[in-house]
Amino acid sequence: MRREKRGTRECVPNYFIYSLSLILVLFFSACQKKTAGVIYLDELGVEHVTAGWGESQANKSIDGNPLTISGQVFERGLGTHAESNYRIKLDGKALSFRALVGVDDEIKKTERGAERASVEFILSGGDKAGNKKVLWKSGVMKCGETAQEVNVSLKNLIYLDLTVTDAGDGIGYDHADWCEARIEYRGARPEPVKPYVAEPYILTPPPSPEPKINGPKVLGVRPGSPFLYTIPATGERPMTFEAEGLPGGLKLDGSTGRITGFIDKPGTHDVKLVAKNSLGTAVKMLRIEVGDKICLTPPMGWNSWNCWGCSVTDENVRQSARAMVEKGLINYGWTYINIDDCWHGKRNPKTGEITSNEKFPDMKALADYVHSLGLKIGLYTDCGPKTCAGYEGSENHEEQDIMTYAKWGYDYVKIDWCYCEGKDPRVAYKKFGEAMAKAPRDIVFSICNWGRENPWEWGESVGGNLWRTTGDITDTWASMAGIGFGQAGLSKYAGPGHWNDPDMLVVGKVGWGPQLRPSRLTPDEQYTHISLWCLLAAPLLIGCPIEQLDDFTMGLLTNTEVLEVNQDPLGRQADRVVEGDGYQVWARDLEDGSKAVGLFNLDAYEFKKVKVDFSALGLEGGSYRVRDLWRQKDLGQFSGSFEAEVAPHGVVLVKIVK
Numbered sequence: 001m002r003r004e005k006r007g008t009r010e011c012v013p014n015y016f017i018y019s020l021s022l023i024l025v026l027f028f029s030a031c032q033k034k035t036a037g038v039i040y041l042d043e044l045g046v047e048h049v050t051a052g053w054g055e056s057q058a059n060k061s062i063d064g065n066p067l068t069i070s071g072q073v074f075e076r077g078l079g080t081h082a083e084s085n086y087r088i089k090l091d092g093k094a095l096s097f098r099a100l101v102g103v104d105d106e107i108k109k110t111e112r113g114a115e116r117a118s119v120e121f122i123l124s125g126g127d128k129a130g131n132k133k134v135l136w137k138s139g140v141m142k143c144g145e146t147a148q149e150v151n152v153s154l155k156n157l158i159y160l161d162l163t164v165t166d167a168g169d170g171i172g173y174d175h176a177d178w179c180e181a182r183i184e185y186r187g188a189r190p191e192p193v194k195p196y197v198a199e200p201y202i203l204t205p206p207p208s209p210e211p212k213i214n215g216p217k218v219l220g221v222r223p224g225s226p227f228l229y230t231i232p233a234t235g236e237r238p239m240t241f242e243a244e245g246l247p248g249g250l251k252l253d254g255s256t257g258r259i260t261g262f263i264d265k266p267g268t269h270d271v272k273l274v275a276k277n278s279l280g281t282a283v284k285m286l287r288i289e290v291g292d293k294i295c296l297t298p299p300m301g302w303n304s305w306n307c308w309g310c311s312v313t314d315e316n317v318r319q320s321a322r323a324m325v326e327k328g329l330i331n332y333g334w335t336y337i338n339i340d341d342c343w344h345g346k347r348n349p350k351t352g353e354i355t356s357n358e359k360f361p362d363m364k365a366l367a368d369y370v371h372s373l374g375l376k377i378g379l380y381t382d383c384g385p386k387t388c389a390g391y392e393g394s395e396n397h398e399e400q401d402i403m404t405y406a407k408w409g410y411d412y413v414k415i416d417w418c419y420c421e422g423k424d425p426r427v428a429y430k431k432f433g434e435a436m437a438k439a440p441r442d443i444v445f446s447i448c449n450w451g452r453e454n455p456w457e458w459g460e461s462v463g464g465n466l467w468r469t470t471g472d473i474t475d476t477w478a479s480m481a482g483i484g485f486g487q488a489g490l491s492k493y494a495g496p497g498h499w500n501d502p503d504m505l506v507v508g509k510v511g512w513g514p515q516l517r518p519s520r521l522t523p524d525e526q527y528t529h530i531s532l533w534c535l536l537a538a539p540l541l542i543g544c545p546i547e548q549l550d551d552f553t554m555g556l557l558t559n560t561e562v563l564e565v566n567q568d569p570l571g572r573q574a575d576r577v578v579e580g581d582g583y584q585v586w587a588r589d590l591e592d593g594s595k596a597v598g599l600f601n602l603d604a605y606e607f608k609k610v611k612v613d614f615s616a617l618g619l620e621g622g623s624y625r626v627r628d629l630w631r632q633k634d635l636g637q638f639s640g641s642f643e644a645e646v647a648p649h650g651v652v653l654v655k656i657v658k
């Protein structure tokens with residue numbers, strides 16, 4: 001038996017081994033054919049490509065035209081827009097990435113687009129050991145330059161990142177093409193990686209039924225101007241209000257908490273506000289400064305543009321105002337209801353006085369209605385002959401228009417910069433500032449010239465209370481983060497009465513027209529947005545219809561400890577104190593001697609530990625209490641440093657207290 005078996009084994013091998021080897025060779029070469037090859041980016045799909053504007057398209061430019069760089073048309077590739085990211089998963093065996101890249105010719109069709117577009121293409125990759133390295137950079141590329149060829153090795157990489165940056169000058173007109181882009185690979189097929197997106201999660205604890213007075217600790221008003229302040233208090237209703245130390249000329253309605261009247265003389269008044277319900281009593285001091293400064297904390301309110309765009313109507317405005325009260329946002333200090341572009345009608349041919357169009361039958365009645373709710377109201381105009389949407393602008397009617405708005409009862413005016421190229425913004429805006437100083441009511445003056453000629457350097461001197469520092473925001477990470485983190489270096493220009501404005505909020509439903517959709521920012525990106533704007537002492541203007549607010553967005557906008565950072569009376573804008581590879585830490589001083597600190601993870605895909613040394617915050621040795629502001633919970637005592645694990649594109653916002 002044994003021998004036979006052995007014999008059998010000894011006889012069979014030749015045939016067996018030969019045929020087995022043949023089968024194996026055929027099998028492996030078949031397998032190799034299956035797993036090796038070239039894959040074009042357009043075959044991977046565009047679903048997970050992030051773009052700073054528009055939607056990325058396969059084999060087309062971002063605007064849907066044939067991919068064209070400096071006259072050369074490409075059949076295949078990917079059209080995108082700065083800032084853009086695309087991560088592709090590899091298995092360490094991919095061979096190379098090749099492409100032709102450049103700015104798409106389509107922007108030549110836009111006014112000055114060809115001049116303004118500038119991008120940089122960057123390829124980077126990561127290996128198994130967690131190292132990330134830059135593989136190639138195009139340098140700054142402009143419109144009209146011939147496509148640059150790139151051919152990089154992907155040896156040992158487990159992912160490849162395709163990035164298009166704005167080359168440091170904002171994303172405007174940055175249409176970028178990856179043409180004939182392909183990966184040669186040997187192992188597994190490269191696959192696109194989906195950026196991290198959490199389900200919406202609410203961190204803000206529900207308000208307590210006991211009374212709590214929120215809102216700013218300080219308020220500025222000019223002598224003789226109409227005064228309107230609704231004590232912002234959360235807690236179960238009915239609630240009654242008292243105020244001790246109110247200056248003469250002001251009176252409080254004890255059931256609504258509304259303080260109205262006029263104060264004649266300059267001076268400072270420390271008023272003790274009291275709110276009571278069946279569960280308890282809350283007390284808060286409010287300092288009223290009567291002088292030439294208003295807007296002592298950043299304005300908080302609503303603006304119609306990011307939701308309704310040019311389709312805004314009187315009814316849209318009323319609905320948001322009503323909902324501000326009904327949903328209780330007024331109890332957190334949300335105050336202004338601002339109409340953006342598209343309300344203007346024609347001028348009265350005899351007097352030159354501006355009128356409203358058919359969508360706004362009576363501007364004064366609308367202001368009266370908003371005031372009757374305890375809120376304030378704002379509107380928009382332009383320093384040129386026309387507004388951005390082509391309505392009547394205020395050129396040559398600066399003072400007349402401001403006086404008309406004052407007569408109607410408006411409390412806030414945003415002044416845009418369309419059709420003003422060639423003007424000196426200092427001169428153009430000063431005319432409005434002077435008119436507002438003469439107006440018989442306090443008007444918050446919002447300069448909106450998109451950061452042209454550094455308005456932070458002269459905005460205050462022309463009477464401005466806030467000035468846009470950049471172009472328009474949109475609801476993408478690239479836009480929001482580009483603007484927000486781009487505010488570094490501007491802190492010294494902000495303070496009580498004069499604020500840098502990184503544009504309005506893009507949370508909730510947005511759309512810039514009649515069709516609304518939920519903001520494209522992920523939940524973590526929205527926490528970053530609100531945290532960063534609060535750290536930056538930025539004006540907070542909600543850009544979604546308040547009557548359509550969902551619970552997640554409500555949580556974002558009603559966290560008293562987070563809003564207190566924004567409204568802190570010191571008015572210090574945060575600075576960037578740490579800038580690392582994919583993370584940043586921003587911090588600001590608060591009036592009580594503590595620090596508000598945001599630890600941000602700028603990576604789209606992975607959680608990151610972000611650390612801040614207390615020395616970077618200017619804190620001496622010793623131990624500090626760290627409080628998580630979104631969760632409203634103490635995290636413990638820390639010495640030397642604080643570290644937190646932060647979600648992709650997310651934030652941990654803390655207060656560090658001695």
Ligand code: GLA
Pocket residue numbers: 305340341380387388389416448450471472
């Ligand atoms: C400009 C401004 C926006 C908005 C629109 C209205 O783009 O920057 O904030 O007011 O105009 O047309």
